[in-house]
Amino acid sequence: xxxxxxxxxxxxxxxxxxxxxxxxxxxxxxxxxxxxxxxxxxxxxxxxxxxxxxxxxxxxxxxxxxxxxxxxxxxxxxxxxxxxxxxxxxxxxxxxxxxxxxxxxxxxxxxxxxxxxxxxxxxxxxxxxxxxxxxxxxxxx
Amino acid sequence: xxxxxxxxxxxxxxxxxxxxxxxxxxxxxxxxxxxxxxxxxxxxxxxxxxxxxxxxxxxxxxxxxxxxxxxxxxxxxxxxxxxxxxxxxxxxxxxxxxxxxxxxxxxxxxxxxxxxxxxxxxxxxxxxxxxxxxxxxxxxx
DNA sequence: TTCACTGCAAAACGTTTGCAAACAG
DNA sequence: CTGTTTGCAAACGTTTTGCAGTGAA
Numbered sequence: 001x002x003x004x005x006x007x008x009x010x011x012x013x014x015x016x017x018x019x020x021x022x023x024x025x026x027x028x029x030x031x032x033x034x035x036x037x038x039x040x041x042x043x044x045x046x047x048x049x050x051x052x053x054x055x056x057x058x059x060x061x062x063x064x065x066x067x068x069x070x071x072x073x074x075x076x077x078x079x080x081x082x083x084x085x086x087x088x089x090x091x092x093x094x095x096x097x098x099x100x101x102x103x104x105x106x107x108x109x110x111x112x113x114x115x116x117x118x119x120x121x122x123x124x125x126x127x128x129x130x131x132x133x134x135x136x137x138x139x140x141x
Numbered sequence: 142x143x144x145x146x147x148x149x150x151x152x153x154x155x156x157x158x159x160x161x162x163x164x165x166x167x168x169x170x171x172x173x174x175x176x177x178x179x180x181x182x183x184x185x186x187x188x189x190x191x192x193x194x195x196x197x198x199x200x201x202x203x204x205x206x207x208x209x210x211x212x213x214x215x216x217x218x219x220x221x222x223x224x225x226x227x228x229x230x231x232x233x234x235x236x237x238x239x240x241x242x243x244x245x246x247x248x249x250x251x252x253x254x255x256x257x258x259x260x261x262x263x264x265x266x267x268x269x270x271x272x273x274x275x276x277x278x279x280x281x282x
Numbered sequence: 283t284t285c286a287c288t289g290c291a292a293a294a295c296g297t298t299t300g301c302a303a304a305c306a307g
Numbered sequence: 308c309t310g311t312t313t314g315c316a317a318a319c320g321t322t323t324t325g326c327a328g329t330g331a332a
Contacts, residue, residue: 053289074217092260103260119233119244121273132262194314
């Protein structure tokens with residue numbers, strides 16, 4: 001799925017244009033398995049490039065997302081979080097500490113088919129989120 | 142009318158109260174199988190009670206949600222939508238027209254167990270959302 | 283030069299909150 | 308009378324946008 005470039009016709013063959021700032025933003029998202037919010041990405045990016053602006057971080061995240069280099073995880077109406085893992089996967093969020101982790105559930109092909117049947121939709125993607133207690137928070141104190 | 146849950150701890154005594162405005166808001170949410178946004182609820186509520194304010198609609202929705210009478214469906218960072226169906230169920234959202242429908246997927250007990258195992262979380266609830274084309278949008282015009 | 287990208291500030295959007303007045307018990 | 312709820316407006320957090328200036332092909 002190389003679905004880049006929605007408007008800027010000129011550019012070569014759908015190759016992502018990684019400017020310095022976009023590279024910084026990408027590095028931040030990829031440099032850990034946390035799922036930073038845009039604000040957190042901004043703070044981290046600023047340490048590498050003090051002049052970068054909030055808008056550029058947002059623009060970059062949007063660009064990287066549509067370029068398929070990061071994934072946005074929008075959960076509730078709070079701040080979106082950004083995920084370096086771009087393949088299909090599921091999320092678990094801790095109801096106590098807010099930790100968000102990726103995991104992979106086998107059998108999603110079957111799942112998506114069952115969901116499509118039950119909803120009568122033509123399936124494009126399926127999103128599965130588990131809410132519960134993360135290993136740390138479930139541990140007895 | 143249903144018995145309300147008073148276990149909400151915070152307030153000392155006093156039954157949860159369905160005031161006129163809360164009743165109107167509840168009626169709006171329950172009077173269709175659409176999943177209105179807070180703004181849409183506000184618009185509809187105004188027709189029944191022209192003096193009702195935006196803040197009251199929000200406050201009422203929050204109240205009704207925690208009283209277990211409506212369910213909030215927060216999807217992405219857009220506006221939350223409100224669902225009269227309070228039992229566990231899944232959602233399908235149309236990528237073309239935005240239609241949101243409820244459906245029920247059998248086997249979610251097994252699913253939640255598998256997800257808990259894969260994530261090592263202690264499961265509380267699981268949310269499954271299918272993105273695709275609704276029956277209308279998939280149909281040839 | 284050209285054209286996309288950056289940075290800034292301000293707008294947009296959905297939601298919450300502070301407060302005085304209205305109201306229910 | 309006491310405590311809750313309302314309505315208003317203003318504040319809030321997140322994201323987008325308008326626009327002038329920058330910088331790379």
